[in-house]
Amino acid sequence: MAQTRWLDDDEQETWRAYLEATRLLIQALDRQLETDAGVSFTDYELLVHLSEAPGHRLRMRDLADASFTSRSGVTRAVTRLEDAGWVRRVECDDDRRGMHAELTAAGAAKLAEAAPGHVGAVREHMFDHLSAEDRAHVRDAYTRMRAHLLG
Amino acid sequence: MAQTRWLDDDEQETWRAYLEATRLLIQALDRQLETDAGVSFTDYELLVHLSEAPGHRLRMRDLADASFTSRSGVTRAVTRLEDAGWVRRVECDDDRRGMHAELTAAGAAKLAEAAPGHVGAVREHMFDHLSAEDRAHVRDAYTRMRAHLLG
DNA sequence: ATGACATTGTTGCGCGGTCAACTATTCCCG
């Protein structure tokens, strides 16, 4: 086997800064949403996906794909959101196995309530610290990484 | 309250690419470590922290701080690693409340076994897609973000 | 010295997530 090419100091530092900042960022966003709007970050993201979908509804599998989680995870999350009144399940008429998750009016309202604070936190913790150049590099680099990881 | 400054298209794209690539990356690293070495990513990182500490040991609280997780999380993780034989608990002699988590020889061996594959995966999924310029921007930007989030 | 307060590590509890198994349905090829 080929000899391992270890990370040099600069790579190490990059890796650690990225990992640790990301961990802290997610924690901060989760806390902000939870305390200010009573939604978890993952639930918030599901609501966002639904709000951007045509008819404010998505197949369960598409919701799983969009959020990069498992199907069982989506099943349980949608049940949770349904109990909160923010989403309802609607049967597919063209596929009798299928289920849509559909945003309710209350769900849309909750999203509208939560969004400003969330966007503010994203700015405060991330974009306020990125120059235009930084942002372009981050965008391009992570877009390539995502494409590779999806490939 | 001030009007919300929403994310423009470029910011949206940056945010999504970063978030989704990161999610996929962590999943990929976790899977690689789990299948190739039988360690979770979080456990691997704890072993790394211990291996870098003087005497291959760290106070429980310091391990919690270093890994940005809760103390109870570290308590349970160390119990897990102890059961695997990779870590042992050692009482502090200067603080009778204190506990050290200390890397065992088996733990060091496991780390040595797992590290090359892990580093390879980090290269394959991340650094291979970053130019030197990309990397510098990522390093600086996330270093600033981390500093802010720690402040 | 002593009493109030802080800190350390562990634990019970509950939440949220994955994996594997299962049922129901649809697809597709011979």
Added chain:
DNA sequence: CGGGAATAGTTGACCGCGCAACAATGTCAT
């Protein structure tokens, strides 16, 4: 058509994590 294979969504079992409560110990002003 018919029947095996693929797919959709749910569920049970299990795991890891955070929060709050707790006992044990240390700290510090008076």
